[in-house]
Amino acid sequence: MEPRFACTACGKCCHGLLPLTLTDAVAHAVRFPLALVWTVVRSNAKSYDLATRLGTSVRLPNRKTVAVLIQPSAYLPNHFPCPALQPDNLCGIHSDKPSRCRTMPFYPYREEKDQADLLVPRKGWECDVSAEAPVVYRNHAILDRTNFDRERAELLEQAPVMRTYADYVLKYMPWIVNDLAKMAAAPAGGKLVTSLSSFLTATRRTDARELAAAQAPLMQAMAERTRTDPALADLHKNYAGWAKEMERLAQRP
Amino acid sequence: MTSSACPCCSGLPFETCCGPILAGAPAATAEALMRSRYTAFVRHDLDHVERTHAPEIREDFNRAEAERVAEECDWQRLDVLRATEEGDEGTVEFLIHFRRDGQDMRHHERASFRRIDGQWLYSAGEVNPKGEPRRVVKVGRNEPCPCGSGKKFKACCGR
Numbered sequence: 262m263e264p265r266f267a268c269t270a271c272g273k274c275c276h277g278l279l280p281l282t283l284t285d286a287v288a289h290a291v292r293f294p295l296a297l298v299w300t301v302v303r304s305n306a307k308s309y310d311l312a313t314r315l316g317t318s319v320r321l322p323n324r325k326t327v328a329v330l331i332q333p334s335a336y337l338p339n340h341f342p343c344p345a346l347q348p349d350n351l352c353g354i355h356s357d358k359p360s361r362c363r364t365m366p367f368y369p370y371r372e373e374k375d376q377a378d379l380l381v382p383r384k385g386w387e388c389d390v391s392a393e394a395p396v397v398y399r400n401h402a403i404l405d406r407t408n409f410d411r412e413r414a415e416l417l418e419q420a421p422v423m424r425t426y427a428d429y430v431l432k433y434m435p436w437i438v439n440d441l442a443k444m445a446a447a448p449a450g451g452k453l454v455t456s457l458s459s460f461l462t463a464t465r466r467t468d469a470r471e472l473a474a475a476q477a478p479l480m481q482a483m484a485e486r487t488r489t490d491p492a493l494a495d496l497h498k499n500y501a502g503w504a505k506e507m508e509r510l511a512q513r514p
Numbered sequence: 515m516t517s518s519a520c521p522c523c524s525g526l527p528f529e530t531c532c533g534p535i536l537a538g539a540p541a542a543t544a545e546a547l548m549r550s551r552y553t554a555f556v557r558h559d560l561d562h563v564e565r566t567h568a569p570e571i572r573e574d575f576n577r578a579e580a581e582r583v584a585e586e587c588d589w590q591r592l593d594v595l596r597a598t599e600e601g602d603e604g605t606v607e608f609l610i611h612f613r614r615d616g617q618d619m620r621h622h623e624r625a626s627f628r629r630i631d632g633q634w635l636y637s638a639g640e641v642n643p644k645g646e647p648r649r650v651v652k653v654g655r656n657e658p659c660p661c662g663s664g665k666k667f668k669a670c671c672g673r
Contacts (some may be wrong), residue, residue: 426540433574462574462579463574465573473578498615506581513578
C-alpha cells in the first residue's frame with residue numbers, strides 16, 4: 262500500500278523545537294528565540310553518511326567517531342506553540358514560512374529512501390493518511406520534491422559554516438566533547454544546546470549586532486514565560502543568560 | 515587606608531598585586547598576567563581580559579558570554595599549579611574553584627602566554643590538560659651520572 266498524506270492544518274506539529282536552515286534562522290530572528298542544537302549520529306545509523314556531509318565528524322575520547330548535526334533552531338519548550346501559529350491553527354506567516362515547515366512531514370536530514378515512517382502521524386496529530394489523501398511517496402521517492410530539495414540544498418550550502426562553528430566550540434569549549442560522548446552512549450541519544458552568541462563570535466558575522474538586538478527581547482520574554490515552571494528550569498536558565506548576552510552584543514560599539 | 519587582599523590569592527594587597535596590572539601596567543611574568551586575568555573576572559573587569567589576548571585569538575573572544583559568566587559565578591579561589599617561562603614564552607597551569615548554580619565547580623587549564631613588545635599576552639589554553647609528556651634526557655657516556663654519585667655515567671648507572 263502506498264503511503265498517503267495530507268495536512269489537515271491541526272497545528273499539532275507547530276510546537277516545540279524547530280530546526281531551521283541558517284538562512285531561515287537569520288530571516289526569522291525577530292520571531293524565534295534561536296539556539297544551536299547538537300545531535301549525535303552514530304556510525305551505525307542509516308543517516309550517518311548524510312549527517313557527516315550536513316554536519317561534522319567528531320572523534321570521541323573513546324576513539325569512536327560520530328557524526329554531529331548542528332541545527333540552528335527555534336528554541337521552544339516541547340509544548341509551546343510556534344509564535345507564528347494563530348488561534349485558528351493556521352500559520353501566520355504561511356507565504357514566508359521556514360523551509361522546515363514547508364517540507365513537513367519529510368525530513369532532509371535523512372536519506373530520501375528512508376522517509377516512509379515520517380508519514381505515520383505522531384500520537385495526537387491529525388494528519389490525513391486515509392484513502393482520500395494523495396500519494397506523496399512512491400518506491401522510496403518523494404513525488405513533489407521541491408521543498409525537500411530546497412531545504413537539503415540550503416543545508417548542504419551551510420555545512421562549511423557549521424563546521425567552522427564546531428571547530429570553534431571544540432577548541433574553546435573542549436568539555437563539550439564529553440557531553441557528546443555521553444549522548445553517543447545513551448540509548449535515547451540526546452541534544453546539546455549552545456548559544457547564538459558563541460555562534461556569532463565563531464562565524465564573525467557582520468550582522469551580529471542586529472541579530473542580537475532582534476533576539477534580546479525574545480529571550481527576555483521566554484525567560485519570563487518559563488520562570489515559574491520547575492520542569493523548564495534548564496530552559497529558563499538558558500533564556501535568562503542568553504538575554505543578557507544578546508543585550509550586551511546588541512550594545513557593542 | 516586599608517588595603518584588601520588581592521582576589522588572586524597571592525596573599526598580597528590588591529594595590530600592589532593585580533591592581534596596577536588591571537590599571538594597564540605590564541605584568542612582570544606570565545603567572546602575574548594569568549593571576550590578573552582571574553582577578554579581572556572576579557572584579558567583572560573584562561576590558562583587561564580582552565586586551566590581554568594575543569592577536570590570533572582576539573577575534574575568538576566572546577565578550578558577551580564572558581561578562582555573563584563573570585557575573586553568574588561566585589569565584590572562590592585560584593591555585594597556580596605550575597608556572598614556567600622560557601624567554602618570551604610562558605606556561606601556567608592553574609585550577610579555578612568557583613560556584614555556579616549552587617554547584618561547586620573547578621576549571622583546570624594549562625594556558626600558554628607570549629610576550630610581545632614587553633607585554634605578556636594569553637595565547638592558548640588546554641582545558642583538563644593531560645600530563646606532561648615524559649621527557650627522555652640522553653646522558654653522554656662521559657657525562658656526570660644523573661644519579662648524583664659524582665662518577666661518570668659510563669662508570670656508574672650506565673654500566
